[in-house]
Amino acid sequence: MLILNAQQVRQRATYAAVAQGIADLLCAEVQPTAPQRQHLSLPADGQLLVMPAADHQLAVVKTVTVHLANAGLNLPVIQGRVLVLDAPSGTPLALLDGPAITALRTAALSLLAAQTWGMPEGPLLIIGAGQQALAHLEALTEGRRSREIWCHSARSESRDAFIAWGEERGLRINPVTHPEQAVQEAAVIVTATTSLSPVMADVVRDDVLILAVGSYRPGMQEIPASLVERAGIVVDDLAGARHEAGDLLQANMDWSAVLTLRDLLQGGVPRSGPRLFKSVGHAFWDLAAAKVCLTNTPPDD
Known part of the structure; x- marks a missing residue:
């Protein structure tokens, strides 16, 4: 199974590519499916977020923890992973750094909005x-x-x-x-x-x-x-x-x-x-970013 850390995620995906991936997803005739994001309270006013989504090719499940108090403890506020599966078979394909995917797809989403709206x-x-x-x-x-x-x-x-x-x-x-x-x-x-x-x-x-x-x-x-x-x-x-x-x-x-x-x-x-x-x-944006990461391979891989 492919495992990508934050640096490797960024080596495989530009913001423009993920923005285009989100646009393609939103304009597709058959939309992916995803339930509402699940929230679970954790100690120290923390939260566990679970976000699955799937289309006919891939399924993703992102788990993210958010602990705002970690900022004062020199610990990451946001931690998580994105598991990518082959949708037809359920075979695990990749494990991606969650915060890197979240930052990448959120900024790409804003870029797409700016490009479209002006x-x-x-x-x-x-x-x-x-x-x-x-x-x-x-x-x-x-x-x-x-x-x-x-x-x-x-x-x-x-x-x-x-x-x-x-x-x-x-x-x-x-x-x-x-x-x-x-x-x-x-x-x-x-x-x-x-x-x-x-x-x-x-x-x-x-x-x-x-x-x-x-x-x-x-x-x-x-x-x-x-x-x-x-x-x-x-x-x-x-x-x-x-x-x-x-x-x-x-x-x-x-x-x-x-x-x-x-x-x-x-x-x-x-x-x-x-x-x-x-x-x-939304989990759709994680799915779009994961597709870009799995499609694009750096020359030195």
């Missing part, structure tokens, strides 16, 4: 400095490095490490201590935090694109309710958003006006206002 010109502001922030920085600059980049994080040491990481890859990132002005001027904003309260004010440009990927529980909130209520909204999965997207659940939502990414790919037009793409994750 990526405005202007500065990119990333709020947060963890693994999802890093993945989105890579995805949104893959093949396009001329955009001005800003980063804000509640933890200055994380922000500084994020900036250093970018500089090692030829990206100049400007630190933002007080984000109010940056929020007003940014053209694209990524929110990748675990905040329980809004990380930005409702002062964004009317043509801004917001990629909100951090909150995954009803009690979490990165985007202020007033901004949600005036934005055009696209979600990765409507059922998941109605159950888990704290940003939307804490606003006065008109769910009939919310489109899915599949709707957008099929020509749907969201309501006017700032553009907000909210993703909470």
Whole structure:
């Protein structure tokens, strides 16, 4: 059975390739199947998430643990694995690093939303400095490095490490201590935090694109309710958003006006206002990323 660590996952898949894989999946005549994501509470306010999905070729099961308290213990906050099976026979084919697959497919999903909905010109502001922030920085600059980049994080040491990481890859990132002005001027904003309260004010440009990927529980909130209520909204999965997207659940939502990414790919037009793409994750995206990893083989393998 093939076993891929985080580095090997990234060697086999670009964000553009996974974005295309997700688009192909969403536009397929026969859709994959997946039950609702399963949650199990663990000690220390931890969570175990189990996400299976299958189509006629492959089946995947991702198990992920999330322990926010680990950040203060110098331990990974998110840990997990993705088991890939041959769907017709049930034969195990691969075991992939879970956090790497999650970061890869989440950022690729945001990239697909930006490509489909339209990526405005202007500065990119990333709020947060963890693994999802890093993945989105890579995805949104893959093949396009001329955009001005800003980063804000509640933890200055994380922000500084994020900036250093970018500089090692030829990206100049400007630190933002007080984000109010940056929020007003940014053209694209990524929110990748675990905040329980809004990380930005409702002062964004009317043509801004917001990629909100951090909150995954009803009690979490990165985007202020007033901004949600005036934005055009696209979600990765409507059922998941109605159950888990704290940003939307804490606003006065008109769910009939919310489109899915599949709707957008099929020509749907969201309501006017700032553009907000909210993703909470789905096993379909893990399936798409796993397919790319198993299809693409590095030259030295």
